[in-house]
Structure formats: structure tokens, C-alpha cells
Amino acid sequence: MVEQLIHTGERIDLVISDQEALDTVFVQEANSTLRIHLFRITKDGQPFNLNDTLHIRHDGTGCRTEIYALFLLRGTDKAALHTRVCHDKGQGTSAQIVKFILADEAQGEFFGEMTIAQDAQKVEAQQSNRNLLLSDTAVMRTRPQLEIYADDVKASHGASTGQLDESSLFYMQQRCLSREEGRRLLLRAFMADVVDTVEDEKKRQELMDAIDGII
Amino acid sequence: MHPQNKIEPRHTASFAMNTLLEIKNLHATIGGKEILKGVDLTIRAGEVHAIMGPNGAGKSTLSAVLTGNPAYIVTEGEVWLKGKNLLEMPAEQRAREGVFLSFQYPVEIPGVSMVNFMRVAVNEKRAYEGKPALSATEFLRLMREKKALVEMADKLNNRSVNEGFSGGEKKKNEIFQMAMLEPCLSILDETDSGLDIDALRIVSNGVNKLKTKENASIVITHYQRLLDYIVPDYVHVLADGRIVKTGSKELALELEEKGYEWLNN
Numbered sequence: 001m002v003e004q005l006i007h008t009g010e011r012i013d014l015v016i017s018d019q020e021a022l023d024t025v026f027v028q029e030a031n032s033t034l035r036i037h038l039f040r041i042t043k044d045g046q047p048f049n050l051n052d053t054l055h056i057r058h059d060g061t062g063c064r065t066e067i068y069a070l071f072l073l074r075g076t077d078k079a080a081l082h083t084r085v086c087h088d089k090g091q092g093t094s095a096q097i098v099k100f101i102l103a104d105e106a107q108g109e110f111f112g113e114m115t116i117a118q119d120a121q122k123v124e125a126q127q128s129n130r131n132l133l134l135s136d137t138a139v140m141r142t143r144p145q146l147e148i149y150a151d152d153v154k155a156s157h158g159a160s161t162g163q164l165d166e167s168s169l170f171y172m173q174q175r176c177l178s179r180e181e182g183r184r185l186l187l188r189a190f191m192a193d194v195v196d197t198v199e200d201e202k203k204r205q206e207l208m209d210a211i212d213g214i215i
Numbered sequence: 216m217h218p219q220n221k222i223e224p225r226h227t228a229s230f231a232m233n234t235l236l237e238i239k240n241l242h243a244t245i246g247g248k249e250i251l252k253g254v255d256l257t258i259r260a261g262e263v264h265a266i267m268g269p270n271g272a273g274k275s276t277l278s279a280v281l282t283g284n285p286a287y288i289v290t291e292g293e294v295w296l297k298g299k300n301l302l303e304m305p306a307e308q309r310a311r312e313g314v315f316l317s318f319q320y321p322v323e324i325p326g327v328s329m330v331n332f333m334r335v336a337v338n339e340k341r342a343y344e345g346k347p348a349l350s351a352t353e354f355l356r357l358m359r360e361k362k363a364l365v366e367m368a369d370k371l372n373n374r375s376v377n378e379g380f381s382g383g384e385k386k387k388n389e390i391f392q393m394a395m396l397e398p399c400l401s402i403l404d405e406t407d408s409g410l411d412i413d414a415l416r417i418v419s420n421g422v423n424k425l426k427t428k429e430n431a432s433i434v435i436t437h438y439q440r441l442l443d444y445i446v447p448d449y450v451h452v453l454a455d456g457r458i459v460k461t462g463s464k465e466l467a468l469e470l471e472e473k474g475y476e477w478l479n480n
Contacts, residue, residue, distance in 0.1 A: 166285075171322040171376075173306035174282055174315075175332070175392060176339040185335070189326025189375075 001025055001053070006032040008060065015203050017041065017210075022052040030060025030089075037198050038069040040079050041210055042106075047076045055084040058092045058120070065094040070194040072214060073106035073138075080109035085125065087116040090150070093124045099194055100131040101187065102138035109141040112157070118149040127157040132164060132190060187215045233259040235431050236301075236400055241292035242456075243280045249290070250276040252456030258400070261428045265442055265467060266435045268453035269475045274435045275319060277453070278402045282316045283309050296400065311343035313430075315398030317389035319405040324376035329388075332376050333358065333395055340396055361394040365421040383414035390421040401425075402433045407441040419444030439471035452478060 001023050006012050008029040016022065017039040026034055040050060056065050071079050085094045100108035108131065116123050131140045144157045164186050172182035191211065198204040236258040243251040250273045258264055268274055280287050281294065283306030294301040296312055304312065324332070337357070338348040349357065362371060365387040377385050386406055393401055403422065407415055422432065422445050434445055442450070442464060450466040451458045452475070459478060460466065470477070 165322075167322050168324050170284055170306060171318065171324070172332075174310050174318075175336040176307055176310045176343070176396065177335055178307050178339075179305075181335060181339070185327050185332070186324070189324070192326050 001055070003027060005029070006034055008032060011035075013199060015039075015198055015200060015207075017207060019043075019048060019050070021050050022054055024053070025055035025057065026065075027057050027059050028063040028065065028092075031062040032060070033064040033066075035066045035199075036068070037194065038067070038081070039194075039207055040069075040071045040073070041207075042072055042074045042077050042214060047078075049078045051080045051082070053082045055086070056094070057086045058089050058094075061089045061091045063089070063092040065092070066197075067094075067096040067098070068194045068197055069096075069098045070191055071100040071102075071108055072191075072211060073100070073108060074103035074214075075106065076104070077106045079107075080111070082111045082113075083127075084113040085115075085127075087114075087120045087123045087125060087153075089117075090119065090121040090123060092120070094126070096127040096129075097193055098127075098129045099191065100129075100140055101134065101190070102131065102140060103134040105135070105137045105139075107139045107141075110143070110159075112142075112144045113147075114145070114155065114157070115147040116150050116153050116155060120150050121152045123150065123153040123155070125153070125155045129157075129159040130190075131159075131161040132187075133161060134164070184212075184215050233261070235260050235262075235297060237293075237295040238281075239293045239295075241277075241280065241294060242290045243276060243287050244290055245276065245287050250287075250456055251280065253292070254453070254456070254458055256451065256458060258431050258433065260399075260431055262449065263426070263432045263434060263445060263447045265445075265447035265450045265464075266433060266453050266458075267437065267450060267467060267470055270437075272453045273456045274453050275404055278316055278404045278433070278435060281309075281402060282306060282314055307339070308343075310396075310398075311340050313397075313399035315393050315396055315401045317386070317393060317401065317403045317406050319408065321377045321380075321385040321389055323378045323380075325378050327376050328373050329376055330358065330372040333392065336392070337395055357395065361391055364394050364424060365390050366417050367391055382409035383411060383418075386410055386414065386418050387421070390418050390425075394421065394425055397425075397430075399430045400433070401430070402435065403445075404435045405437065406434070407436055407438060415441070415444065439467045442467045454478060 003025050006028045009031050011033040013035045015037045069081055073079055098110050102108050110129050112127050114125055129142050140161045142159045144159050148155055169182045238254055238256040241251050241254040266274055289302055334354055367387055447464050450462050452460040
């Protein structure tokens with residue numbers, strides 16, 4: 001596992017979309033900010049099997065962490081993400097938005113660990129995992145795990161796995177859109193909070209183009 | 216024989232020419248339960264037909280079946296729109312042919328903006344009609360013009376479809392979309408439900424302004440109130456999956472006074 005230190009007051013913004021599995025622990029010093037966007041987008045002709053491990057440790061107070069992850073898988077693609085966010089010091093915040101869209105026989109797995117240490121007061125930690133299954137044969141496993149030892153914190157998590165909303169699709173068809181077009185609009189809307197938060201405009205456009213080529 | 220054809224058409228000579236929709240002996244089920252049990256109805260261009268009836272009679276089922284909602288299965292009968300077999304078309308093709316449903320419960324679609332949604336919708340319909348797509352300027356001008364028709368706020372464009380809209384806003388938004396798509400047959404499913412009197416007036420005004428000699432409307436409602444604003448040429452009563460009575464707009468008043476029970480006697 002690679003360890004990367006983020007120095008006091010530093011701000012790091014990473015957009016990861018290559019095909020190398022991540023196996024990193026980010027250690028954040030006081031008042032540092034880490035933003036990570038992770039994209040795992042299926043490619044033609046090369047099914048992938050990736051396990052990403054992303055650990056974050058707040059070693060100082062007042063750290064901020066944002067994790068955005070989007071998995072767009074089909075065929076026999078398999079991907080797993082394991083995040084572990086350790087709030088060892090107080091006054092920190094963390095927010096995770098993790099989304100899987102699975103078609104065909106793709107399999108996805110999310111294991112989201114979050115711990116807030118006993119003296120890490122005033123921490124705000126959120127974790128959201130939402131998944132869409134586009135076929136009956138796609139499989140999603142999700143396991144949120146929160147361990148909270150401090151009293152004065154705000155922590156929330158939510159996980160849901162579902163299908164595209166039929167009533168929305170019918171509404172769109174009633175407004176002249178084909179099911180495919182409706183599906184595309186709904187998928188884009190589903191991904192928006194991960195894609196739109198990429199600050200680098202050029203990268204964002206590249207990602208949107210790559211996604212549009214698939215959906 | 217069903218009694219709904221007792222009323223003579225007003226323009227007998229042009230009957231065949233002007234027939235827009237013909238429903239013949241329509242039966243439909245949902246989840247194996249038969250809801251429509253033989254509906255016959257003919258609608259000509261320029262007409263407004265009200266469909267009234269008690270809860271569970273099949274009013275909303277009729278609108279769902281006409282618009283191609285996949286949850287319902289047609290087991291018998293025919294529906295012809297301008298001589299084309301409507302039941303063979305997927306839902307979007309029916310819409311592109313000009314069948315519009317103002318939903319009783321418009322669906323909220325978070326993350327899809329009204330402006331994007333309508334741009335795709337309008338241009339899909341235009342492509343189907345062999346017309347070129349509208350330019351951005353033309354499209355925005357059209358949006359502005361049609362919003363004014365139902366007195367909708369300017370900020371509509373960037374809001375997500377129906378998300379967080381009040382009941383009245385949702386119904387106005389339906390009529391706005393109807394104005395954008397210029398359908399030949401509009402089905403208004405309980406458009407009056409959940410509307411206060413001001414919203415009812417605005418929505419009805421919008422519908423009335425969109426009325427032409429070439430298009431027609433089916434107005435589904437529980438209450439006579441809406442028909443004070445949108446005056447029907449015919450009133451049909453749907454009960455237990457069939458049209459059991461047809462009359463002029465006075466029938467609605469009679470129903471309001473005597474209730475649906477009266478029909479059973």
C-alpha cells in the first residue's frame with residue numbers, strides 16, 4: 001500500500017480514470033483538503049477486474065475529505081471499492097458519494113468503512129452509495145460500516161440499489177422521447193453529482209464524452 | 216349495443232373526414248384484472264369530450280391504454296388515430312403522432328432540466344414530422360411564448376422536471392408541455408385535481424387557447440366544476456369499464472346533482 005502525505009493546509013484534487021488499481025492511504029495533516037474523483041468506465045473488448053482500496057486518515061484537526069466515485073460496468077466487468085475513512089482527530093469533515101451502474105453480468109462491490117475516534121469531536125461524516133442495475137443478471141454488493149466512538153459528531157450513511165424508474169421512462173416516452181433517449185437522460189442525471197463536481201473543465205468534458213460513448 | 220352513439224354529430228357531412236380517434240370494443244387488463252370491458256368512442260377534430268365516472272370505473276386506465284403505458288394489456292378491440300393503428304405503436308410514436316397525456320400525477324425527474332427535456336421532446340417530434348431541429352434561439356423563444364400561456368415563471372428552464380413543484384405548478388407544467396408539442400389529441404387526466412381556483416382558471420385558459428378546429432381533447436374529471444371552464448361538446452359516463460351514458464354538457468350538471476348512483480336506476 002502506497003502512503004501519501006498531505007501537508008498542513010495543503011489542498012489536493014485528484015481525478016483518477018486510468019485502469020490502474022488504487023491501493024493508497026492518504027494521511028492528512030491539520031486543515032488539509034483532499035478531493036478524489038474516481039472513475040471506472042468500461043472499455044470495449046477488455047473486461048476488467050479491479051479492486052480499489054482507498055484509505056484516508058485524519059492525523060490533524062480540521063481536515064476535509066471528499067470522495068466521488070463512479071463505476072460504469074457492463075459485460076463481465078468486475079470492480080470493487082473499499083474505502084476506509086478514519087477520523088482520528090476532531091473538527092474534520094468527510095463526504096463520500098459512490099455510485100455503480102451495472103449492466104449485463106457486471107458485478108460491483110462497495111465496502112465503506114468509517115471510524116470516528118473517541119476524542120475526534122465535531123466531526124461531520126457522510127457516506128452515500130447509490131447503485132443502478134440495468135439488467136436482471138448484474139450483481140451489486142454493498143456494505144457500509146460505521147464505528148463511532150465520539151459523542152458530538154454528525155454521521156450519516158445511506159445505501160440503495162435499484163433500477164431505472166419505469167414511471168419516469170414512460171413519462172418521457174409520452175413526451176416523444178424513445179426509451180433509449182429517456183434512459184440516457186436518466187443515467188446522466190444519476191451520474192451528475194459525481195461528474196459535475198470535477199473542477200477541471202477539460203477533464204470533465206473528456207469524461208462526459210467517454211460516458212456518452214457508452215450509455 | 217352501447218348507447219353512446221345516440222347523440223348526432225354536429226357536422227354530419229364531414230364525419231368521415233374529421234374523425235380523429237376511433238375506439239372500438241376496447242378491453243384492457245392490468246395484473247390479470249379486466250378494467251376496460253368494451254369501450255366504444257369516436258372523436259372528431261374540433262371536439263371536446265368529457266369522461267366522468269366513479270372511482271375505479273377505468274377512466275385513468277383508458278388514458279394509460281391510449282398512450283401505450285406498458286403496465287396495461289389490451290386484450291380485445293381496436294384504436295385508430297387518423298386511420299392509423301394506434302395500438303401497434305410504441306408509446307413514443309403515439310406521442311409523436313400527436314397524442315398527449317396531461318398526467319394526473321406528473322412524474323418528478325430529478326437532474327433532468329425542463330429546458331433539456333423539452334428541447335429533446337420538441338426536436339424528436341419535429342424529426343418525426345420531417346422538420347429540421349429548432350435552433351437554440353428559436354427554441355428559447357418558443358419556450359418563452361408557451362410559458363406565458365400558462366403564466367409560468369421564467370426560472371422554469373433550469374429546474375428539474377416537476378421536482379419540488381407545487382400541485383398547481385405541476386398541472387401548469389403539463390399544459391405548458393402540451394402547448395410546446397401541439398398535439399392533435401390531448402387527454403387531460405384529472406387536470407383539476409389539487410388545483411385552487413386561480414390555478415384552475417389559468418390551466419383552463421391555457422387549454423382553451425390551444426383549442427383549434429384540427430385538434431380534440433378528452434377531459435377526464437370527477438367534478439362538473441372543470442367543465443364550467445373547459446366546455447365539452449359531449450359528456451360520457453364511464454362505469455365498470457364501459458361507457459354507459461352519453462349526453463351533452465347538461466349531463467354533467469345532472470350527474471353533479473344526482474350522483475352516479477342515479478345511473479343504476
